[in-house]
Amino acid sequence: MKTEQRDAVLTICVLAATIDDAVDAERGEIVRIVDHLGQIGDGGEGATAMGAIYQRVTTGQVAIEHEAAKLDTPELRQIAYEMATAVCNADGAIYGRERAFLDRLQRALGMSEQAAAPIREDADAIAAGAGGLALAAGAGPQGVPMLAEGKGAAAEKEIDSMVRNYAILTGALELLPNTLATMAIIPIQAQMVYRIGKVHGYTLDSGHIKEFVGAAGIGMTGQILEGFATKLLGGFVRKIGRAVAGKMVGGMLGGAVSMATGPAITFATTYAIGMVAKQYYGGGRKLGAVDLRTLFSTQFESAKGLYERHAPEIATRASGLDVGQVMRMVRG
Numbered sequence: 455m456k457t458e459q460r461d462a463v464l465t466i467c468v469l470a471a472t473i474d475d476a477v478d479a480e481r482g483e484i485v486r487i488v489d490h491l492g493q494i495g496d497g498g499e500g501a502t503a504m505g506a507i508y509q510r511v512t513t514g515q516v517a518i519e520h521e522a523a524k525l526d527t528p529e530l531r532q533i534a535y536e537m538a539t540a541v542c543n544a545d546g547a548i549y550g551r552e553r554a555f556l557d558r559l560q561r562a563l564g565m566s567e568q569a570a571a572p573i574r575e576d577a578d579a580i581a582a583g584a585g586g587l588a589l590a591a592g593a594g595p596q597g598v599p600m601l602a603e604g605k606g607a608a609a610e611k612e613i614d615s616m617v618r619n620y621a622i623l624t625g626a627l628e629l630l631p632n633t634l635a636t637m638a639i640i641p642i643q644a645q646m647v648y649r650i651g652k653v654h655g656y657t658l659d660s661g662h663i664k665e666f667v668g669a670a671g672i673g674m675t676g677q678i679l680e681g682f683a684t685k686l687l688g689g690f691v692r693k694i695g696r697a698v699a700g701k702m703v704g705g706m707l708g709g710a711v712s713m714a715t716g717p718a719i720t721f722a723t724t725y726a727i728g729m730v731a732k733q734y735y736g737g738g739r740k741l742g743a744v745d746l747r748t749l750f751s752t753q754f755e756s757a758k759g760l761y762e763r764h765a766p767e768i769a770t771r772a773s774g775l776d777v778g779q780v781m782r783m784v785r786g
Contacts, residue, residue, distance in 0.1 A: 469516060518555075519562045725757040
């Protein structure tokens with residue numbers, strides 16, 4: 455993927471993130487992402503690229519058709535449409551403006567309805583599964599043992615182990631080239647929070663979990679956008695295909711993945727959400743938004759150190775990951 459094409463896909467993703475009614479919140483997320491992307495590339499290339507794109511989008515200098523014209527292969531056009539669809543669906547089922555945006559993008563990319571419809575259907579199903587917590591009552595993902603309910607404070611060590619396993623799983627999903635695998639991270643995190651709350655006697659709905667994660671300072675749309683941005687800027691997106699994933703993961707086994715990459719950030723984010731949830735629900739839900747954000751920041755920094763230790767395990771997990779099983783689970 456050439457730099458111009460990479461930036462076109464990123465621009466389309468940023469447009470998708472800012473198209474709904476929560477524009478101010480999404481812009482705040484993008485500013486946060488730009489700060490994190492300062493770790494990618496020489497001299498902060500990632501932050502510079504994302505900052506320039508953000509400036510162009512927010513000042514109205516971008517047209518979907520112009521960006522789409524830079525994507526000259528079916529694979530690139532599919533990547534752009536998948537990513538935009540995932541970003542629009544990140545915080546739940548999409549509405550009028552987002553649907554109109556995706557329709558316009560489909561036309562600009564010259565994608566047939568036959569090619570676009572399965573992507574929308576998968577994303578809608580994942581969003582619906584996350585919104586209804588379809589996976590909360592079901593079996594956990596492969597490699598993540600579930601906790602018995604009602605153990606209370608005695609389950610702390612088991613919760614720690616479960617959170618690490620969820621963090622490893624979501625980090626492994628980020629190593630895969632399938633963009634909808636990245637979208638599956640949100641409902642998997644929701645399941646983790648749901649189960650932690652359940653252990654401490656709270657039966658949570660999707661609205662509460664969304665508010666909890668937001669109060670900790672992490673937006674769902676922002677997570678998806680950041681995952682895609684780090685993949686693109688870090689050079690992880692090659693082309694669609696499961697065989698490519700094997701080559702990518704094989705390369706990761708040879709050494710630790712940089713903390714600037716999507717797998718590392720997602721690992722740290724999932725771990726921090728789980729640790730904050732353990733303290734919040736274990737303490738009777740008494741922490742305010744400021745305390746939650748401070749605690750999340752502390753846990754996120756701690757998880758950076760843990761990531762280096764678990765990077766080989768994340769790569770190994772990705773190499774044997776049954777993406778179909780994960781997708782069926784989050785679809786409910």
